[in-house]
Amino acid sequence: MRLNERLEKLRKDKGLSQEEVSNYLGVSRRTISKWEKGTSNPDLNNIVKLGELYNVSMDYILKGNGKEEVDINTENSEVKVEKKTKSKTWLMVLIIIFLFLLLAALIILMVNWYPREFMKVFN
Template structure:
């Protein structure tokens, strides 16, 4: 794999356009395009900047090591799979908790469902740890949060209303309070997630 192909792959792994990468490196978009097409070679200081920004070594950028490239590709693919898997586990955990409760009316069903959901959250963090340069789409983060907070908000609603603990609200007064609390927590989660992403982006630009 050429230097240009590596730059393009790393740029896409961050979810950046050529214009956005050009802004971060203080070069023109045309320069990025020429680099990726191997029509020109970046200056040494730009290679160093890219290595710091993408969290890879300069050797990785400059050496045409197929083994290193394969490892990087495999890590990237594995991370993406884990991100999708995290949503699957959290959704399955929610369904098991609800289905198990309807069938047996036992708290153990809720516990099992939440344990499966925790496995899903762990998959998200493992994916990020495997490939730190990969960008976690905000939609995946929010989907995980939206599914994961459902049962805890329902339990909080039951405790406030003095009802037996269930994985979902079941009567109008409880549903109204659940929707209010769920909406507030989800809104705060969106604000926090967007703020963190914005701060990280600004930090990388510095």
């Protein structure tokens, strides 16, 4: 399948008109028609935008091979998971520090409190 055929197929598969695609890209409807007839080709910026619009890779648009559907949210999901992991790690560190400080405070209170009580008993 040639580039012009792929562009037309992708547009029709999404149920879009040439006018809708042209509005999205900021070009004329006639330009879209020329691309789909094969009399001209989109520039790199428009190929990137077409990939985003049709949710396919630039490689698929240009060559027709590669993974057709691109999961744009995969990277965002990985970043969210990484942030959650870091947040949980920091939360655990803070809880451990808090417990350590609480234990230290209790030990200090016991050392200072009980010797005085023992002195009262023996006097």
